Amino acid sequence: MYHVRGQVKWFDPTKGFGFVVADEGGPDILLHVNVLRNFGQSSVADGARIEVVSHRTERGVQAVEVISITPPERDDTPVLTDFADMSPDALKTIPLEPARVKWFDKGKGFGFANVFGRPEDVFLHIEVLRQSGLADLQPGEALAIRVIDGKRGRMAAEVQAWEFANPKPGE
Numbered sequence: 437m438y439h440v441r442g443q444v445k446w447f448d449p450t451k452g453f454g455f456v457v458a459d460e461g462g463p464d465i466l467l468h469v470n471v472l473r474n475f476g477q478s479s480v481a482d483g484a485r486i487e488v489v490s491h492r493t494e495r496g497v498q499a500v501e502v503i504s505i506t507p508p509e510r511d512d513t514p515v516l517t518d519f520a521d522m523s524p525d526a527l528k529t530i531p532l533e534p535a536r537v538k539w540f541d542k543g544k545g546f547g548f549a550n551v552f553g554r555p556e557d558v559f560l561h562i563e564v565l566r567q568s569g570l571a572d573l574q575p576g577e578a579l580a581i582r583v584i585d586g587k588r589g590r591m592a593a594e595v596q597a598w599e600f601a602n603p604k605p606g607e
Contacts, residue, residue, distance in 0.1 A: 449572040475502035476599025479571040483508035507569030532580040540573040559591035
């Protein structure tokens with residue numbers, strides 16, 4: 437087993453797997469959805485930076501643990517016009533709130549979540565997911581989200597996997 441840093445080549449949540457390209461080259465590394473779920477995510481954005489523990493099997497190299505994920509690089513242009521007047525620093529002052537995915541349709545590019553203890557739906561846009569390093573969400577998935585009042589109602593300005601947003605003590 438060895439630590440590998442690389443980039444997500446592609447990941448398909450429907451198929452349940454994808455591949456990582458190691459920075460130092462070599463064969464593509466299989467990334468199975470169960471390994472990703474152990475990290476607290478059900479998907480990862482193509483192009484995200486990733487650090488994994490991998491091992492070689494008869495069928496090739498496979499990731500056995502995800503150590504870290506960094507969303508893909510992007511410029512400072514706001515993801516949606518709803519955020520155009522907000523500075524990234526101002527967004528960070530909005531508290532992360534616990535939420536669950538109500539539904540999300542990757543093909544349509546959006547879905548909804550509910551913040552715990554609140555009845556209203558919170559809009560989830562696929563570009564906000566990508567900015568956060570995610571590619572898709574599953575119904576019932578636990579998240580931590582920063583919610584703003586957008587032009588069309590309550591919407592997520594940032595989405596994080598619940599486990600990532602709430603590190604274990606000592607981390």
